[in-house]
Amino acid sequence: MSEAYYRKTPQQALEAQQASAGGLADQEARSRLEKYGPNKLSEGKKKSVLQIFLEQFKDLLVVILIVAALISAVSENVESTIVIFAVLILNAVLGTVQYLKAEKSLESLKAMSSPSAKVLRGGVRVEIPSADVVPGDIVLLEAGDMVVADGRVLENFSLKVNESSLTGESEGVDKMAEAITAEQVALGDQKNMVFSGSLVTYGRATVLVTATGMDTELGKIAALMNQTQQRKTPLQQSLDSFSAKLAIVIMAICAVVFALSIFRTGMGVLDSLMFAVALAVAAIPEALSSIVTIVLAMGTQKMARQNAIIKDLKAVESLGSVSVICSDKTGTLTQNKMTPQKLYADGSLLEGEELDLVNDVQRLLLKAALLASDATTNEETGTAIGDPTEVALVMLGDRLGIDEEAYRAQHPRLGELAFDSDRKLMSTLHDIDGVPTLFTKGAIDVLLDRSKWLLTREGKVEMTPQRKEEIARTNMELSMEGLRVLAFAYKELDTVRPLTLEDESEFTFIGLISMIDPPRPEAIQAVADAKRGGIRTIMITGDHKVTATAIARQLGIFQDGDEAVSGVELDEMTDADLDERLAKISVYARVSPEHKIRIVNAWQRRGNIVSMTGDGVNDAPALKKADIGVAMGITGTEVSKDAASMILADDNFATIVKAVVNGRSVYENIRNAIQFLLSGNTAGILCVLYASLMALPVPFQPVHLLFINLLTDSMPAIAIGMEPARRGLLDRKPRDPKAPILDRPLLSRIGGQGLLIAVATMVAFYLGYQGGDAMLASTMAFATLTLARLFHGFNCRGAESIFHLKFSSNKYSVLAFFAGVVLLLAVLFVPGLKGLFLVSPAFSLSRLGQVVLLAVLPTLIIQLVKLVAGGKHTKE
Structure with missing residues (x-):
């Protein structure tokens, strides 16, 4: 910001205002808006939709799937190639939509919080959006207004500004319409400037805008903030580590299977490649990233209903x-509102509700509080305008049914010495029963030193050192209770005349009013x-x-x-x-x-x-x-x-704690969804490995495994993500961020449950392969694995048995199960789909009965184990 703005005299500034005929003309304002840009903080270079879409393909597991699709194409397995690429594109589209949706929500939030400004345009006072304010505009500020740009104070009427958004200091800052020297500028004196993001708490002023947007002091801090790097969330780190390790394991196993297929079974290279592709597709949890994104998105919606708006989906699990x-x-x-508490008057400490207007001292204390303040309240709307401290004083009168505006009209202000942070006092002059009376409020130490008398019910008495000590001790007691204390005094003048700072002496001390921003x-x-x-x-x-x-x-x-x-x-x-x-x-x-x-x-x-x-x-x-x-x-x-x-x-702080509970619940649901997906994939891996070692035909085609992983698996996994938060989540300690998401207990469950499903699947395979019909065996294995994983969705809803969790507590899991069954039946019996998914013509209803019996067995065993164990599984 130019030093000339600080040092410009009021006369020079007013001449500039007059030259602009009471503010900028509309044409001049438009040209300046084009030159300086809108009055808002830079949001950085936004990514294009194409960039966001392409970023969805950076994951290593996605690259492996693309390689698998290319191998399928070389092997002339067109159906598998089309399905794999269709699924990858669908996943990328979903990720892009989620990103853009979050951006749009944030834009809406910003628009809602964008203030307006009152400016002079062509000599006329108009209200415009803050984004349209430009350097050279004349802005009119009043108590309660947000300062929307940096500016030089031209005319000042006791302006007081809260700059806590910039400085962190809650005390208001007094402003003036005076030139300051270069030396004062160098020392950081900015009393003739107001800054964007500040709040006017008292008085009014006319301001010449000197800087907008990123050129403001607020904008400079925003630019510095952009240099700070964000850290990855624990789930990001854990999933990144898991994906890298899984990719290495998949590549190693595929290489082993490829070699075994050639040298052990004598398969051709292309057939061996297809076998390896089947294993890769079985092993890769294609839907994992999408499921995690969807579960996080649902978690954000729930939190938004509880007043916690999540900008970054990944932050939910953190x-x-x-x-x-x-x-x-x-x-x-x-x-965030000061409220009156205890009062000290006439030697007594009392609660605000005990204020007695019959007592002359207490009545005068309230009169001084209301008259030496400018705040107003509206009990009907529950709103208040003015300095928070003065609002608390007005609330004291509200409790006794006294309307501050009517009271002030009875005793109009005849003179004023505005509050100054150096002298820590504010004084106003009024006619009280025909006597010009100066009421002063301020810091207790300053007023005590300037008080010569103390008001009691018997009248004025001398302010002795002992009385000063008693008042100071009372002030310390109140401060130790977290209360802010204001002192009040008065002085009777001979006549109504212009006030000077010398008038603030030889006071009669009235009392103290304490206040607090209550928890x-x-x-x-x-x-x-x-x-x-x-x-x-x-x-x-x-x-x-x-x-x-x-x-x-x-x-x-x-x-x-x-x-x-x-x-x-x-x-x-x-x-x-x-x-x-x-x-x-x-x-x-x-x-x-x-x-x-x-x-x-x-x-x-x-x-x-x-x-x-x-x-x-x-x-x-x-x-x-x-x-x-x-x-x-x-x-x-x-x-x-x-x-x-x-x-x-x-x-509200309580909303943070609610969000933490939801975050823990979301993480639990993500772990359960991962358990569901990986245990099912483990079953597929074990089946393919077993078939390879035993020189059996391929039990699944890639299109089978993609159907399971991306359609029938996705719905139960999403339903698991919608599991309601369980009681006792706050009885646990926070999860160790260094602990892997796939810890030993979870891996044990994935391996054990995957083995059970694999055994049932291979039994079905052998039943279909009894006559040497490889296509029927593959169909039996595919149907059993699909249905067993659908049943398995109920096992993964939580550590407890389904009889404890109850079906009714998560209706989505039941809907997902039946939707998966309908899809499976469509694939098995609808003619067009049977050809696409390589279903054997020999598959019949009797074979379907065998599939159902075998598919339900793993779930029965897992539920029996949970019942015996009482659901006491280690979750963290």
């Missing part, structure tokens, strides 16, 4: 591994649930350490023996010191964006999967660095939403 949640306090763990009730339970599930919750906030610790204790985050650390203390620690104390620190206060990244890094060094919440631009780098970045949907900035993996539509 939620199940989360062991640390670093959460912002305001709005996530708390309600969300559901957050307290959510923190307890997370702890039960082995998840550590860490509070990271810009608030003072004492206040943050008190809130954390109420939430159950801070326990006896825990530590709270400020940003300054964190700077003094080496990485080794932080690693040593990390497990004990539950609260980080007054932290910077760099601190947040450092905290996330420290937990990741310990091998933890870390979730980080945030809403500001300053949170974006840490959100992207975390394994699961969580942005706020209501208060979050566009940059934070871009950086995050998940967006909370309700800004």
Whole structure:
């Protein structure tokens, strides 16, 4: 940004405004929009649909399938070639559609969160979309507005801006319409500038836009954020490792089978190649990537209904591994609204509900609070405009049925000294019963030093050191409870006149009003649930350490023996010191964006999967660095939403815990689906290997195995992915991200169940091969393997027996079973399909009865084992 913008005098700026006839003309605005582009942050170069489609073929297993299709083509097996390529293209189309759907959803979310702006165009005040704001526009800001571009303050009426989205500081910043020197610019003084992403909390102003889009301070942070690399999720890593190992094993076994076919059975090269192709197709879980994608997509839909919007499908399963949640306090763990708590007046400490208007001191305290504030509330709509602290003061009057606007109309403001962060005071002048009275609110230490008297029910008494000490002690007690405290005083003037800073002295001290951003009730339970599930919750906030610790204790985050650390203390620690104390620190206060990244890094060094919440631009780098970045949907900035993996539509910590439960459930369902697919494929591999070793004809044609893997297998696998979350998911510790998805217990089940299905299949093969009819034997084996895998879908729904899980709890598994049976019967008995799938003409209804009996046997054995074991299988 040019230094000239900072140093331009108000007169020069106003002349520029006048020269533009009260703002840009429409034609000039359009030309500037073409020159500078829309006022939005760059989203980087988007991939074309073709790029996304081609990326679906990068997987090594897909390459092996393409090779298998080419071998089928060389072997003049046209049907298999067509089916394999059709399935690969279908899978790629599905992946492309899922990607584009996620992108479209994100665009809709951004459009919903895009604010509008009030500008002067040709001397007329108009409201336009923020994307149409250009440098040179005159923007009109009022309390409650979002600043949509960087700009120079031309006219200022007590403007106060919350820049927490950029700085992380929750305190508002006072702005001015004055020129500043080059030295002030060098020192970082920006009091005559407003920045995109900030929120106007008080006053109003006219602003000349100096930068938009990526040229803003917010845009610079967005550009830095793009340099941060995202980490692969545990499931990505596990599936990548599994795919690579499986590909090597498949290639080795195929080579062995190819050699055996030539040298042991005397097959020709092409026939041997077909045998190897059959094995490759049997071994490769073609539908695995699609099934995982579909299960994750269904998980995201369920989470969206619970206010957790997932941007990246792969992030769903990572939620199940989360062991640390670093959460912002305001709005996530708390309600994001200051509410009045205890009051101190006339030597008594009382609850806000106990305020007695009969008591002269308490009545004057409320009068000072309402008159020395500008916030307004609407009880009907539940909305409020103004500084959160002042909103809390107005709420105090609401509780007693006092309308702040009517009250202020009775005592109009005759003068004002706006709040200044240096003197920490705000004063307003009013006529109270014919006496010009100055009401002042501010920091307790400042007002105590300037107070000469103390108001009591007997009247004014001298402010002695002992009385000061008592008030200071009360303030400390309130602060230790996590309360923010404001002090109030008044001073009677001789006449109504312009106010000066010298008037803020020799006050009569009235009392104190404390307030708090209260914890969300559901957050307290959510923190307890997370702890039960082995998840550590860490509070990271810009608030003072004492206040943050008190809130954390109420939430159950801070326990006896825990530590709270400020940003300054964190700077003094080496990485080794932080690693040593990390497990004990539950609260980080007054932290910077760099601190947040450092905290996330420290937990990741310990091998933890870390979730980080945030809403500001300053949170974006840490959100992207975390394994699961969580942005706020209501208060979050566009940059934070871009950086995050998940967006909370309700800004509620409890939603994160619900998402973790769903993430664990999704991972369980994916494991069960993988068990189903691989155990069925194992059966196919064992059958082909057995036939090769025993010099038998090929038990399956490639088209048979593709039909099983991609049609009759896909539906039960998807149904398994829709299994509802089981009770007790939060009674387990988070899954070790380093643990392979195919651990020893799961591999044992895959091998054992695959062997059972293979035995039943080969028995069917021999029954059909009794007369030497290889085609009938192949048909019997194909039908038995298909039906046995359809029955096997019920076995893989969970560790418990189907009698415990109940058929009714997942109706999709029943529908998938019957749909698979209908498809199988169509292939076996519909004339056109019989030829395509090489079904023997000798296959009859009596043969079908043999197939049904053999196919159901593995499932009966597996269910009996589950009943005996009581469903106590090790799942992790």
